[in-house]
Amino acid sequence: MILNNISKFVNQLIHRNRISFKIIVLYGVIALSLMAPMASSTIIPSINDTPSHISYIVQARDAINEGQFPLRIAPLEDNGWRYPGFQFYSQLPYFIGGWFYKLLTPNNPYDAYKLVIIISLTMGGLYVYFLSLKLTRSRIASILSGVAYMSAPYFLNNIHARGAFTETVAQGILPIVIYYALECYLTRKKRYFVLSALSWFCLSITHIITFIYGTIFIFFLLVIVITQTRKTKFSFPSLVSLLKAYILGWLLGLYFLAPIILVSPYLSIRKQIKAINPFGTNTYTPIANLFSPVSLPAEPSENGLAATYGLHPAIGWIFLIAFGIVIYYRYFTPFNPPKLKLIRPYIDGLLCVFLLALFLTWSPINIWNILPRQLWVTQFTFRFITHIMWAGALLTAYAIVLIFRERLDRRHLIIGILLIILFGRSWIPAPRGTLTVNKLVEEPLFKYSGSLDYLYRAPVKTIYGKNELPLLHPEWIPGYSTWNTFVNHPLILDAELRYPIWDEKENPIIFLEAEISPINIEQPIILEAYIDGRKISSVFLNSPKLNWQIPLPKISPSSKDFGLKFVLNDVAENKQLPNIRVNRFFLEGMSPEKTIIPVSETQQYCKQEGINTVCELVVGEEAQIAQLPVLYYPNMFKLWVDNKPFKESFPVHYRDYSLVGLKLKTGSHIIKTTFNGLVWANWISGLTWLILAIYIITPLYKDLKKESLKSRNNSYSKKLGKD
Incomplete structure (x- = not known):
């Protein structure tokens, strides 16, 4: 009986949503075509972060095989020392990708990676369609708005130029969040309340930057809508329902969000965020390039390419034209379709979101110094184009209805899809890469992209015997240029590093073992060691191997730390400096209780x-x-x-x-x-999931019980009739 009911429900669902299924097929075909630069299943684009994200998927499958749920640890990264990349960066895209790699594409993680992106493109377009249909009641205009969102220049930039996998997935989830938030506010129905909370949860564990600014822009839109409807359609219980769904989403994801809030201030990435004012990144987004009809780098270069190949942030003329048309009809003509009057507050809100996001993207003035430093998490101003995208896509549907009134038919749909794709094709770059899938699978490491961002770099409070000493300043910021410095351990010259003092009874000796290149035997360079400005030892660099023992002198008992500095001396002008690659840099001579x-x-x-x-x-x-x-x-x-x-x-x-x-x-x-x-955050999330499950299952169980009882009564009645 239960199976029959389920089968009946599925058949009804398919029949009721047959048009949506056709649109999913259309969007799936378009998504597949937009992935053309990744058509190969053997060669990976190696000019961006794509290889790192595929490595994340490989390690996600390993984490799944370990039994991790939820994903927290990248098992192979950082010498296999249990690097919590999933805990602090992202979970959902890699969880889905890891399962795809495990079950659907067991021999090719790159195919799993592409499959996740295709689904993200399709779902993003589908829910923009749902949103547009709700606002305009025009199916053709809504289909076109979904296509415009999928082929937006920044969406394609994230896929093909930046390799911003998690942000791409977040761009697919964001329209889902907006749709269910809107439905939750307008209807207060239980299913939309649950789906709104779940969509917020999914966004939060996918890309924290999109989650933070998605929250800001969605509530900014709602504030404008509520302000304009407060005397007619505003309902305080509706607003409470929306806020409860948002809070529930937070509680569901607290096991992920709490460490980000409480622990990430002590991670390497937070030092980077604090040091990078987003205003300094607006060189990527001059206004001319944002308005450019074709894909062009923001600055001239010798080879005509951007520093990151294909990274040409732009709004896209589809959205710009739509914005202009809506402004014209909204403020400069008397035409106002009666059935569109009701959505005027939403249109005004979308126009404001578009303008605010454009302002923050362009950033003609430095407003960031007066904003809370936590908002610097965006890092790059071009990330605000995401919010121009969804606002622009919804304005596109409205603009199409305004232009064509009620005369839209399939011809407009076909020509519209063709024009939208042609507008966006310039942002699909020619593929470049030499890295093979087989080579990546042999060593699926993040390397310079993400392997250091989420390290907890505790200050050195005690020095230990046999302890490999840190070589980098505590405020060191991970980046492309310094990744090799961290991993391959060259000695940092001409920079004093401070270490805590040792006990008086101890006689520490520093051992420095390194490889030197190049070597000039005839005129060797001298390497000198200094403590607090006083030279304590020196050595000639006249051999490819350096084994240097440096006894540390007595230091004043009142000192709490000492500054250690290494300097190259006797260096002639224009002389090539040697590269000192440190293999070991440790202490001996400490007491047993302080020896490791x-x-x-x-x-x-x-x-x-x-x-x-x-x-x-x-x-x-x-x-x-x-x-x-x-x-x-x-x-x-x-x-x-x-x-x-x-x-x-x-x-x-x-x-x-x-x-x-x-x-x-x-x-x-x-x-x-x-x-x-964090145990307490895990408990809160776990209990929230349990309560939500009970909240969902209890009515379903009651309905099934009633259906079963009704069926038994009918059977009994028939039996009595026969008797």
């Missing part, structure tokens, strides 16, 4: 068992601190030592990584650690 078993030793005794890292270590008298092959994040992992909870962990540096350190008693120990995020 370094990760280079502990890692061989550790293994991964599902989501747990399990280590079997023997602690001796000479070193009593174990450095685990696990990145340190305060309050975000669980520890057990010999099957008992252990809370006394602390960060111990391995070069510029912060790893988990444990002070242990002499003897053998079994250590287990699991990254689980």
Whole structure:
């Protein structure tokens, strides 16, 4: 009986939505055509972040195979030390991509990546269509508005120029969020309340920047609508329902959002955000380029290409023309279709969203210094084009209705699709790349794109024996030019780094092992070491291998730290400086209680068992601190030592990584650690999901029970009739 009811429901759903299914097919074909630069299944565009995102999908499948739910850890990244890229960056796109790679494209993660983007394009277009249909009641105009959204220049820029995978997926989710928020506000129906909360949740765990500014622009639109309808159609309970759905979305995603709010201020990426004023990035978006009818770089170059190949942010003339037409009909002509009068507040709101987003994209004046610093999270002003896109797409549907009145037919649809695609084709670049899928699968690492952004770089509070010392300044910002500096560890010259002082009873010696190139044996350069401006040692760089021991002198007991600096001396003008690649940079001569078993030793005794890292270590008298092959994040992992909870962990540096350190008693120990995020946030999210499930299932269960009881009564009545 239940199966019959389900089958009946599905048939009714298909019949009732047959037009929508046809539109999905149309949008799917268009989405596939817009992916033409990625037609190859063997060669990956390697000029942007695309390889990194495909590597994320590979590691997402590995995380799924480990049993991670939700995704938190990228298992292979940063030497396999449990890098929580999914916890702090994005989850949903990689979760879907990882499952696609696992089940649908097991031999090709690139195909899984493309499939996620095609779905994002299709769903974005579909829900822009739903929104436009709700506003204009014109099916043809609404279909065209969905096509305009899908082929918007910035959407194509994110796919083919920037390789901004998560932002692309967010652009597909954003119209869903707007649609269900609008339905929730207008109808207060239970299903729209639930779907609105779920869509907010999906956006929040996909791309935090789009989530933050999506919140701002959607509520900005609603403020304008409410202001204009407050005396006629405003309903306070409707607004409360909308806010409750938004709060519910937050609670559902709190396990992801709470660490971003509370922990990310101490991550590398936050230092970058604090240092980059978005006003400085408006060189990508001069007004002429935003209005350009074709794809062109913002600045001239020797080869005529942008610094990032194909990154030519623009609004698109479809949206510009639509904006101009709506302005003209709204303010300069008496024509006002009666059935469109009711949506005038929404049109005014969309015009304001369009103008505000354009202003922030262009940024002709530096307003960012007076805005809250948290809003700098956008980093690049061209990201506001996303909000020009959805506002412009809805204005496009309205403009088409204004131009053609009630005379739209299939000819307009076919010609309109052709014109929209032709307007956008300039932003589909010729594919460039040499990286093969097989090569990427051999080493699916993020490399310079994302492998360092979410590291917790704790300040050095204690120096330990056998500890690989940090080489970079605590305020170091990850970026393309410095990624190699971090990973390959060249010694930072002419910059003083400060370290905490050691105990008086200790006699630390610095060991510096490095490779030098090039070498000039006849005129070797001298490398000098200084502490607090006083030279303590020097060495000639006359060999490809450097093994240098530097005894540290006595320092005043009143000092809390000391400044260590390395300087190249006797360097002639125009002389090529050697590259000093550090292999080891560590201390000896510390007391046993401040001497570590370094990760280079502990890692061989550790293994991964599902989501747990399990280590079997023997602690001796000479070193009593174990450095685990696990990145340190305060309050975000669980520890057990010999099957008992252990809370006394602390960060111990391995070069510029912060790893988990444990002070242990002499003897053998079994250590287990699991990254689980913030426990309290997990509990709140988990309970919210449980309550939501009960809220959804209870009415369904009651309906099924009534249907079953009704069926039994009918059967009983028939039986009595026969008797």
